[in-house]
Amino acid sequence: AISKSVIKRLPVYLRILDQLIERRVDMISSKELSKESGFTAEQIRKDLAYFGAFGTRGAGYNTAYLREKIIKIIGLDETIKTVIIGAGNLGTALTRYNSTKNPYVDVLAVFDQDPRLIGKKIDEINIYSIDEAPSFIEEHGIKVAIITVPAMSAQETVDLVTKHGVSAILNFAPIKLNVPEGVHVHNADLTIELQSLIYYSSAEDER
Amino acid sequence: AISKSVIKRLPVYLRILDQLIERRVDMISSKELSKESGFTAEQIRKDLAYFGAFGTRGAGYNTAYLREKIIKIIGLDETIKTVIIGAGNLGTALTRYNSTKNPYVDVLAVFDQDPRLIGKKIDEINIYSIDEAPSFIEEHGIKVAIITVPAMSAQETVDLVTKHGVSAILNFAPIKLNVPEGVHVHNADLTIELQSLIYYSSAEDER
Ligand SMILES: NC(=O)c1ccc[n+]([C@@H]2O[C@H](COP(=O)([O-])OP(=O)(O)OC[C@H]3O[C@@H](n4cnc5c(N)ncnc54)[C@H](O)[C@@H]3O)[C@@H](O)[C@H]2O)c1
Ligand SMILES: NC(=O)c1ccc[n+]([C@@H]2O[C@H](COP(=O)([O-])OP(=O)(O)OC[C@H]3O[C@@H](n4cnc5c(N)ncnc54)[C@H](O)[C@@H]3O)[C@@H](O)[C@H]2O)c1
DSSP, X not given: OOOHHHHHHHHHHHHHHHHHHHTTOOEEOHHHHHHHHSSOHHHHHHHHHHTXXXXXXXXXXXXXXXXXXXXXXXXXXXXXXXXXXXXXXHHHHHHHHHHHTOTTEEEEEEEESOTTTTTOEETTEEEEEGGGHHHHHHHHTOOEEEEOSOHHHHHHHHHHHHHTTOOEEEEOSSSOOOOOTTOEEEEOOHHHHHHHHHHHXXXXXXX | OOOHHHHHHHHHHHHHHHHHHHTTOOEEOHHHHHHHHSSOHHHHHHHHHHTTOOOBTTTBEEHHHHHHHHHHHHTOSSOXXXXXXXXXXXXXXXXXXXXXXXXXXXXEEEEESOTTTTTOEETTEEEEEGGGHHHHHHHHTOOEEEXXXXXXXXXXXXXXHHHTTOOEEEXXXXXXXXXXXXXXXXXXXXXXXXXXXXXXXXXXXXX
């Protein structure tokens, strides 16, 4: 299998290529990609060669070709349909962002248990009752769910969505989730990000 | 220096210890810590021993003692004063969360350039004009800043805050930031999290 660090670099290449194509740039060298991304030119050439994308000596890589290749590798050749569970602060911010600024992911609906939120909208996206999540997930063949409920509701929420076909979870709740075999969970823990940053910044002075 | 993966585990231990102390649990074994965190008991013992925290055979670790030790290691013995730049969707969600649910970090103010937002509040926290950020950061000795502005304003924002004393940046804008020597930047890129999750979930079917 491919290493985790390579997989994390692919979305960065994709973002840079999207920006270049918007500016009608046809070719890009690994040196320029290095400047934009912060990875070494050698690392970039190695990553892309691994996936069978070779540049032409002196000219570099064709941006449109490379973008198509990376989209296929990540699995974004079809728009990914996703739902968000928890229409609170973070769920609202993610819904607004994904439905306006992220072309590869389509937030189809948001689910919540709070009667004050059910029936409302976040921009054009409806907030439904969590009780409707099972049938919605099955009817639309939803495979990816984003969890923005409090830690104490996260496990029951994940049990519910995986039971009805979800196989990939982006979890923001600060708790370890148990999932069935074959379900992928990525934890995006903002508190850990902030505290490890604080470690490095205070480590500088004291150590 | 300590490896990155150890540093990322410390906030998880801290969160578990906080929950245990709230439930008046005095002692915890590495086995129970393993169950709550997902790390192996052996890894936990190794991490804690590295920092000079040893459990008693058969009894485990004293939760209050261990918590104090980890707080000192991360550098949270004093509340960390921070500011958020960008009072949009994500900035609002982060402000609401940090000022209510995160005891270790204090969001003192939010800064924005949009006249419709300046002068408003997010809960109890004031939104000031970005022009006031330099003097505010210097007066309060702010070392940590969270960046939630669009990608094209991120570099100028970071230049501004680092010029006036900020040395640690949690960046949510999808762009590589250039910072002076000695400034720590952590990129919390939610799009990369989502796309690498999609890679793993689609990889399952196709490969
Ligand atoms: N906002 C942040 O910046 C931030 C930072 C770090 C971690 N988190 C984590 O992200 C999660 C969301 O945070 P938030 O700030 O948006 O919280 P929030 O309280 O604003 O929103 C949580 C939402 O989940 C809903 N909910 C609760 N139980 C539910 C259930 N069983 N089914 C469906 N909906 C349910 C609530 O009604 C509420 O609308 C939390 O776990 C939090 O710890 C958030
Ligand atoms: N919301 C999400 O879920 C999400 C997901 C992935 C990435 N991001 C990234 O996080 C950042 C914030 O996203 P958002 O959804 O909150 O955007 P947003 O447009 O809702 O908010 C951005 C805010 O920044 C302010 N701003 C712009 N330039 C500024 C400057 N020079 N100084 C001070 N304030 C300035 C704007 O007035 C606005 O209030 C963006 O870079 C975005 O790409 C957000």
